[in-house]
Amino acid sequence: MATAKKLTDNHLTCVICTEVFTDPATLECNHTFCKSCLLKYTNTQPDAIQAKCIPCPSCRQPTKVTNPDSPVEEWVGQLKPSHVIQGLMDDFGPGAEAADVNNCSVCKQQGKTTPATSWCSVCDDVFCDGCLKMHNMMPMSRDHEVVDASNATKRKSKHRFMCKTHKDKQIELFCKDCRMAICHTCCSIKHRKCDDVDSLDSMTPFVREHLSNQNQELKIKMTTSENKIIFRKSQITEINSKVQNIKDDIRKSRQAVVEVILRKEKQLLDKVDRSSDEQLHALQAEIKSQEIEMQMYQQQYEFTANAVTSNCKRDMYAVYESVRVASTDIRDTDNKPAPGRVVFTHDMDKLRKAVNDLQLGEVAVVRGVSDRQSTPVLHHTIDCEADGDKEDPLLWDVTVLSVDGINVTVVADYNNNSLKTCYSSKPNTHVNQLLLSDWPSHIAKLSESQVAVSVPWSKQIVTVNVTPEPVLLSTIKTSKEYYALAYLSPSQLVAGTYGQSHSVDILDMTGKILKSINTGVIGNPDYIHVTSNNNLIVSEGRVNSLVSVTCEGEAVFTYAPTGDRALTVPWGVTTTSTGDILLVDRVSHKVIQLTESGQFVRDILTQQDGLSCPRGICLDGDGFLYVTCDPYVKVFTFVQSVHNQIT
Known part of the structure; x- marks a missing residue:
C-alpha cells in the first residue's frame, strides 16, 4: 500500500490539478497530464493554437498534432498515455x-x-475453483498456464502480449516504419507496404535500451x-526582500522630505515669534512712556485747576508762566511711525x-538582460582614476564582488600596472589600487x-x-x-x-597544467568565460570568432558570422542566469x-548608448551590466519601459 501511494503521489498525479490522472495524455516531451487539464491550459495559449500545436505546461515544448484543422478538443483527445503511465495506472491507479x-x-x-482464485495466462480470464476444474478438463485448455489470481506481479509477468484488434492473436512482430507492435494478421493486412518489420524478440533489447536512455x-x-x-x-525570496527594502527607502525619502518641511515650518514660526516679540516690546515701551506722560499731565492739570480757582493772583500768574514754558518743551509724539x-x-x-513636482525617487521595473523586450538605461558611470596614476586608466577586465553588503567593482588597469577596487560610501567614491609586477590582463x-x-x-597569476x-x-x-583567465572550480x-x-x-x-584543450579556430584566446554547465566560451579578435567547447575539448558551436553581422574584434564575454x-x-x-x-538575438548596447571601444564585461547579482570603456566603467540596467516617476 505504501508503494502504491508513493507511485500515485509522485508519478500518477497531474501537476495542474494535483489529482490522480483522469484520462491521462502524454506529450512528445514525455510529460503527462489529465486530458481535461491539458485542454483548459491549451485554450489559454493563443500563440500555440495559432501555431497548431499543444504546448507542454511544464517545459513549454510544443507537441505537433495529427490533424491541425480539427478543433482543439480533438487535438487533446487523440493523445494517448505512455505505456509506462498506462501500466502504472492499471496496477496502482484508482480501481486497481x-x-x-x-x-x-x-x-x-x-x-x-x-x-x-486463479488466472489463465492464455485465456486471460479469471476462474473460481469450480470453473477452473472445468477449464482444466477441456482438451484445448488443459495445458494452459494458470497462476494465483491474487498474485498481481506474477500475473503481469505471465500476461501474453495480445493484439487489440485481433484479440486471439499474440503480438510477435514490430513494424519499425510505423513504430508499432503488431501480430501476424496485422502485418499481412495493414503493414504489407511497410519496408522494415522485425520480430518482437529481436526488438526488445533495442526498445529496452531506448527506454533506459529516455529514462536517463x-x-x-x-x-x-x-x-x-x-x-x-530563491528569486521570489530575493524579490520579496528587495521590495521590502525599496518600500523602506521610499518611507525614508518621505520622512526626509517631511523633516525638511518641518524644519521650514519651524523657521517660519520662529521668525513670526521674533518679529511679533519686537513689535510687542516696542508697543509696551510706548504704553509705559504714555502712562508716565499721562501722570505728568494729571499733576499739571490739578496744579492749574487749583491756581484758577484760587484768589491769589501771584499763584495764578506763576502757574501760567510755567505752563507756557512747559508747553514749548513738550515734543510732538504724534509724528512717530506706527509699529x-x-x-x-x-x-x-x-x-x-x-x-x-516633488520627486521622492524613481521606480522602474528592472528586467533581466535575457528579456528581449527590455531596454538598456545607463545607470551610472564609475571613474577608475586613482591618486598616483601615472597615465589615464586603460581598463582591460572587470568583475563585481559583494563584500559585506557593499558592491565593489574590480578592474585590471593595464596602463598603471595595478588592480583597482572601486566602491561608494556616501558621500564619497573610493578607488584603491594594488600595484603589480607588470600589466594585469584578466x-x-x-x-x-x-x-x-x-x-x-x-608568468604569474596572483x-x-x-x-x-x-x-x-x-x-x-x-x-x-597566460592572458585570458576564468574560474572553473574551487581547485581549478x-x-x-x-x-x-x-x-x-x-x-x-x-x-600545474592538468589538461590542455584545442579550441579550433582560436589559437590566441583574448577572453575566456565558463558557463553554468562548465562549457568554455573563448573569443579572439584576430580571427573575429567566438567558440564554445566542453572541458573535454568537444565543440559546442562556433560563432563567426559574415556580412553585416561580421564580428570586429570580439573580446569580453559573459553569460546571464538563463544562459544567454x-x-x-x-x-x-x-x-x-x-x-x-550561439544564435544571434540582438545588439543590446551600441555606440548610441555611450559605448566607445569596450573591452571587459560582467553582470552582478542584481542584473546590472558593467562594461569597461576607458577610463570608465559604464553600468547599465534593463527596464521594461521608461521610468515611472512617483509624484
Whole structure:
C-alpha cells in the first residue's frame, strides 16, 4: 500500500490539478497530464493554437498534432498515455485494488459473483475453483498456464502480449516504419507496404535500451526542472526582500522630505515669534512712556485747576508762566511711525505645484538582460582614476564582488600596472589600487571576496583578497604567459596563452597544467568565460570568432558570422542566469546578445548608448551590466519601459 501511494503521489498525479490522472495524455516531451487539464491550459495559449500545436505546461515544448484543422478538443483527445503511465495506472491507479479481486468470468456470464482464485495466462480470464476444474478438463485448455489470481506481479509477468484488434492473436512482430507492435494478421493486412518489420524478440533489447536512455534523459530533465524551481523560489525570496527594502527607502525619502518641511515650518514660526516679540516690546515701551506722560499731565492739570480757582493772583500768574514754558518743551509724539505688522504671504498655487513636482525617487521595473523586450538605461558611470596614476586608466577586465553588503567593482588597469577596487560610501567614491609586477590582463572571480589576476609578462597569476581594499594573498608561478583567465572550480582555473595548438589549459591552484584543450579556430584566446554547465566560451579578435567547447575539448558551436553581422574584434564575454551569451565587439562599439547555442538575438548596447571601444564585461547579482570603456566603467540596467516617476 505504501508503494502504491508513493507511485500515485509522485508519478500518477497531474501537476495542474494535483489529482490522480483522469484520462491521462502524454506529450512528445514525455510529460503527462489529465486530458481535461491539458485542454483548459491549451485554450489559454493563443500563440500555440495559432501555431497548431499543444504546448507542454511544464517545459513549454510544443507537441505537433495529427490533424491541425480539427478543433482543439480533438487535438487533446487523440493523445494517448505512455505505456509506462498506462501500466502504472492499471496496477496502482484508482480501481486497481478492486481489480485484483475480480469475480470469476464464467460465473459472471451466469449472473453469479463468485470470487476468482486463479488466472489463465492464455485465456486471460479469471476462474473460481469450480470453473477452473472445468477449464482444466477441456482438451484445448488443459495445458494452459494458470497462476494465483491474487498474485498481481506474477500475473503481469505471465500476461501474453495480445493484439487489440485481433484479440486471439499474440503480438510477435514490430513494424519499425510505423513504430508499432503488431501480430501476424496485422502485418499481412495493414503493414504489407511497410519496408522494415522485425520480430518482437529481436526488438526488445533495442526498445529496452531506448527506454533506459529516455529514462536517463527524463532524469536529467527532472533535475533541471528541480533546479529551475529552486532558482525561481530563491528569486521570489530575493524579490520579496528587495521590495521590502525599496518600500523602506521610499518611507525614508518621505520622512526626509517631511523633516525638511518641518524644519521650514519651524523657521517660519520662529521668525513670526521674533518679529511679533519686537513689535510687542516696542508697543509696551510706548504704553509705559504714555502712562508716565499721562501722570505728568494729571499733576499739571490739578496744579492749574487749583491756581484758577484760587484768589491769589501771584499763584495764578506763576502757574501760567510755567505752563507756557512747559508747553514749548513738550515734543510732538504724534509724528512717530506706527509699529510694523507681521504678515505671512503664501501662494497656494505655487505651493501645490512645488509639492506636485516633488520627486521622492524613481521606480522602474528592472528586467533581466535575457528579456528581449527590455531596454538598456545607463545607470551610472564609475571613474577608475586613482591618486598616483601615472597615465589615464586603460581598463582591460572587470568583475563585481559583494563584500559585506557593499558592491565593489574590480578592474585590471593595464596602463598603471595595478588592480583597482572601486566602491561608494556616501558621500564619497573610493578607488584603491594594488600595484603589480607588470600589466594585469584578466580577472577570475574566485568568491565574493577573492579574485585571481593574470600577469602574463611576469608568468604569474596572483590571488587577491578584497576587503574592499585589494590585498595580495599569493603569487602563482606559471610555465606560460597566460592572458585570458576564468574560474572553473574551487581547485581549478582555465587560462589561455598565445601561439600554441592547444591554447587553453586547465590549471590547479599551484599553476600545474592538468589538461590542455584545442579550441579550433582560436589559437590566441583574448577572453575566456565558463558557463553554468562548465562549457568554455573563448573569443579572439584576430580571427573575429567566438567558440564554445566542453572541458573535454568537444565543440559546442562556433560563432563567426559574415556580412553585416561580421564580428570586429570580439573580446569580453559573459553569460546571464538563463544562459544567454553577452559578447563585446570592440571596434563596432557593441555588446551582442546570443542564445546559449550561439544564435544571434540582438545588439543590446551600441555606440548610441555611450559605448566607445569596450573591452571587459560582467553582470552582478542584481542584473546590472558593467562594461569597461576607458577610463570608465559604464553600468547599465534593463527596464521594461521608461521610468515611472512617483509624484
